[in-house]
Amino acid sequence: MPSGTETITGTRTKRAEIKEQYKKFIGRKILFILFSLLLIFIIAGIAATLGSYPITVTEVYSIIWHGLFQNPETTKEIVVWNLRLPRILMGILAGIGLAIAGTMMQGILRNPMASPFTLGISAGAGFGAALAIILSAGFVAGEYLIIGNAFIFALIPTFVILGLARYRRATPETMILAGIALLYIFHASTTLLMYFSEPEAVKEAYFWMVGSLGKASWDNLLPASIVLVVCFIPLLWKSWDVNVMGAGDEIAKSLGVNVERTRIFIMVIASLLTAGIICFTGTIGFIGLVAPHMCRMVIGGDNRFLIPASGLFGAALLLGADTVARTIIAPVILPVGILTAFMGGPLFLYLIMRRRREYW
Amino acid sequence: MVKLKIKDVGFSYASVPVLNGICIELTASEMLGIVGPNGAGKSTLIRCIDRILKPQRGSILLDGQDIKEMHLMELARKIGYIPQSTSQIFPATVFDTVLMGRRPHLGWRSSEKDTEMVLEMLQMLNIEEFAMRDINELSGGQQQKVFIARALTQEPAVLLLDEPTSNLDIRHQLEVMDIIKNIVREKGIAAIMAIHDLNLASRYADRIVMMNGGEIFDAGDAASVLTPENIKHVYDVEVEVPNHGGRPYIVPIRPVR
Incomplete structure (x- = not known):
């Protein structure tokens, strides 16, 4: 039998030990976030040097630095500031947005397969864009026709699901099934539209749907970044509730979370975020699905850390994919959407294979 | 009363x-x-x-x-509620699971007091050694203790x-x-x-x-x-x-x- 004081000291050291482990655990998460940030800077630096006009890494950084204070004048400066930088920044924004939207959708639906695709958001955007390209019909006139249409149609599935939730409880199953139904409806409508239109228009609509960063410009970056910031804050604020919902609806309710309302709120924000990105890029797949899974494997499921981590890691992934897409068969530039799908598919299979656990 | x-x-x-x-x-x-x-x-x-x-x-x-x-x-x-079993799909450590019990009491950040409370409950239920393990890796009995700890941190x-x-x-x-x-x-x-x-x-x-x-x-x-x-x-x-x-x-x- 240990004496009383020994037991107390034993308890103290044990507690201190757990506390130390917990701090290390959190430290690891922060380290991963910083690592992802560094990765973005490195890939961005490399991406800015690649292309038909040769520029070195140091030149790129000095051009970016100088460009902050004066307008670009030389060819090099114009290439970096007007062509490469917007593309890189759009890649980062899109990566962050899609990965965060995917993380949150997986969280609220408690489903590892959830992503902006699952709820019909991408299919809706695709149909909206096709409508604008093929029939020149849509909600917004002029040069923003395609973007506006894609944005609005991307939100339609969410509103339909919201409507359904008035009659049926907003359970993950209802929402996923409704999303898949909408996905089919939009796909069929798009196919019908394409079937009866001119080859040129079909090609353009199809290119839009593949998704690329080629349309990125300084004009697009501002609204996309506003949407990202506006959506990021409430999602991060709700991260505790999503953590709690991970333990099941009943537990979440017993811990004071209004489960159905939170689920709908987050779905609306995540759809808005997705719509705000893909209306400028077209539908880029797999980032929203793969980035959250890869991050969960490294840092665990706490959404307070997972949201920033998967956002930054998703940005690095997308930027890396785009860099490869631009150079792999240069001078032909592949749309990044093709590459993410090519990369994402096998990567996802690999993740499934090496998974040792029965849960996600 | x-x-x-x-x-x-x-x-x-x-x-x-x-x-x-x-x-x-x-x-x-x-x-x-x-x-x-x-x-x-x-x-x-x-x-x-x-x-x-x-x-x-x-x-x-x-x-x-x-x-x-x-x-x-x-x-x-x-009111604290202890369910029969878990249906955790994504990873969560025992520590974080018990910390969830503080959700009704805290804002976005958890404080030192919350951490202390979690540690106290882990000790009381004798599950300290699992603190950093994933909840899905535990046996039914160990999980049940984690749920009790979570409900008790709700006070x-x-x-x-x-x-x-x-x-x-x-x-x-x-x-x-x-x-x-x-x-x-x-x-x-x-x-x-x-x-x-x-x-x-x-x-x-x-x-x-x-x-x-x-x-x-x-x-x-x-x-x-x-x-x-x-x-x-x-x-x-x-x-x-x-x-x-x-x-x-x-x-x-x-x-x-």
Whole structure:
């Protein structure tokens, strides 16, 4: 039998030990976030040097630095500031947005397969864009026709699901099934539209749907970044509730979370975020699905850390994919959407294979 | 003093009545066992008390206040719920799972006090060594202890348990029930547990409510409720009930044809 004081000291050291482990655990998460940030800077630096006009890494950084204070004048400066930088920044924004939207959708639906695709958001955007390209019909006139249409149609599935939730409880199953139904409806409508239109228009609509960063410009970056910031804050604020919902609806309710309302709120924000990105890029797949899974494997499921981590890691992934897409068969530039799908598919299979656990 | 008062509560799924005219009163430091066959409405009643389900009729008063009038977070600071099993799909460590119990009390950041509280609960339930393990990697008994720890970090006045021993081996059954019993005594918590095992109910509950077909069939202390007549009527099972250490001990003989 240990004496009383020994037991107390034993308890103290044990507690201190757990506390130390917990701090290390959190430290690891922060380290991963910083690592992802560094990765973005490195890939961005490399991406800015690649292309038909040769520029070195140091030149790129000095051009970016100088460009902050004066307008670009030389060819090099114009290439970096007007062509490469917007593309890189759009890649980062899109990566962050899609990965965060995917993380949150997986969280609220408690489903590892959830992503902006699952709820019909991408299919809706695709149909909206096709409508604008093929029939020149849509909600917004002029040069923003395609973007506006894609944005609005991307939100339609969410509103339909919201409507359904008035009659049926907003359970993950209802929402996923409704999303898949909408996905089919939009796909069929798009196919019908394409079937009866001119080859040129079909090609353009199809290119839009593949998704690329080629349309990125300084004009697009501002609204996309506003949407990202506006959506990021409430999602991060709700991260505790999503953590709690991970333990099941009943537990979440017993811990004071209004489960159905939170689920709908987050779905609306995540759809808005997705719509705000893909209306400028077209539908880029797999980032929203793969980035959250890869991050969960490294840092665990706490959404307070997972949201920033998967956002930054998703940005690095997308930027890396785009860099490869631009150079792999240069001078032909592949749309990044093709590459993410090519990369994402096998990567996802690999993740499934090496998974040792029965849960996600 | 009456902590929890359930007045004439009725609940239906769609149009199928599940609970009818349930009246129960519970004081602090009291442990109430709800027994009854499958489908008697035990779990439904537990869920109604925690407002996971909303009863269509009657009222539930906590310290004299109707829980319908209370904010969800306010209710979560007063009532803790311990489920049968987990359905965690994404990874979560034991520490973070227990920390979730602080959700009703905290804002976005967790403080040093919350951390200390989690550590205290882990120690009390003797699951410190699993602190950094993933909840899905633990056995049923260990998980049950984690859920108890989570519910206790809520600092609840009322504790609801839905079949706390259903997945446990005999040693874990006793361990878990002893822990709950001690906590109920020490912290002056009022506890309600739905439980299948009549002998565990007899051994640990201060009072027993026997339900059948959504209604209360009998209520009182173990000796007066767990009689061969009652059990035969409610479960259609013939039993012998010898006295063991001052409490009824149920020995099943055969189902009644």
